[in-house]
Amino acid sequence: TEQTYIMIKPDGVQRGLVGEIIARFEKRGFKLVALKLATPSKEHLEEHYKDLSSKPFFPRLIEYMMSGPVVCMVWEGLDAVKTGRAMLGATNPLASNPGTIRGDYALQVGMNVCHGSDAVETAKAEIELWFGKEGINQYKLASSSWVYEA
Ligand code: GTP
Ligand code: MG
Numbered sequence: 001t002e003q004t005y006i007m008i009k010p011d012g013v014q015r016g017l018v019g020e021i022i023a024r025f026e027k028r029g030f031k032l033v034a035l036k037l038a039t040p041s042k043e044h045l046e047e048h049y050k051d052l053s054s055k056p057f058f059p060r061l062i063e064y065m066m067s068g069p070v071v072c073m074v075w076e077g078l079d080a081v082k083t084g085r086a087m088l089g090a091t092n093p094l095a096s097n098p099g100t101i102r103g104d105y106a107l108q109v110g111m112n113v114c115h116g117s118d119a120v121e122t123a124k125a126e127i128e129l130w131f132g133k134e135g136i137n138q139y140k141l142a143s144s145s146w147v148y149e150a
Contacts, residue, residue, distance in 0.1 A: 003033065003136075004080040005126035006088075007115040010068035013037075017105055018071055021114060024087060024101065025075050029147035033137045034074035034127075042066060048129060057110070064110060072130045078148070081123050084116040 008021055026032070040048075045065045052058050075084060089100025093112050096103030106113045117123035127136065141147075 001076055001078065002080040002120060002123075003074050003076045003127060004084040004123045005115075005117045005130060006073045006075055006084055007130075008071035008073075009065065009111075009113055009115060010070060011064075011111045012105075012113040013069055013071060015105070015113075017101075017113060020105075021071075021101060022073070025073075025084075028077075028083070028087065029143075030075040030077040030080060030083075031141045031144070032073060033076045033139075034072070034131045034135050036072050036131075037069050038072055038130075039069045040065070044129070048126065060110060074127050074131060074136060081117050081120050085118065088114050088116045 006021075006025065008018055012018065012021060022032070042062060045062050046053065049058070049061060049065075052061065055061075077083075087101060089096030089102035091102075091112065092109045093102040093106035094108075096106070098104060101114055102112050117126050
């Protein structure tokens with residue numbers, strides 16, 4: 001099944017949204033397979049956001065992401081990458097629908113609370129970058145037979 005990398009950004013941690021964001025993924029039916037609080041290095045964040053390195057906002061983005069610890073998670077389940085993005089909402093919170101995480105808890109693009117992988121291939125690279133090859137847990141979630149059709 002599909003896995004996605006979801007990260008609660010420093011503003012999400014500081015604003016006490018960790019439990020709320022985890023709860024949304026749990027309640028949706030996704031399975032948590034990796035979780036940690038981390039204070040990543042500048043180099044690590046530059047690698048994570050390397051596709052954006054030429055953007056004018058890149059230095060500000062890295063500074064933002066270094067402003068406090070982040071919560072790193074891997075969630076597994078049906079169409080996890082696309083569904084995770086839908087649960088986060090649009091990049092710019094003012095354009096995010098109410099009911100999404102950004103649409104409920106954020107106002108500006110430079111303080112948008114959470115990250116989610118944008119494609120299956122990106123997710124694989126991000127999971128490897130943040131958790132390595134060994135960091136993912138394998139187990140059966142007891143509720144899965146009440147989430148997925150037989
Ligand atoms: P992530 O899930 O964090 O990757 O966001 P995204 O995929 O919705 O957007 P994208 O990858 O294009 O940008 C990564 C992050 O850079 C965004 O989530 C914002 O935090 C930040 N960002 C993007 N565009 C801008 C911008 O125009 N100004 C500022 N200050 N930050 C931006
Ligand atoms: Mg992105």
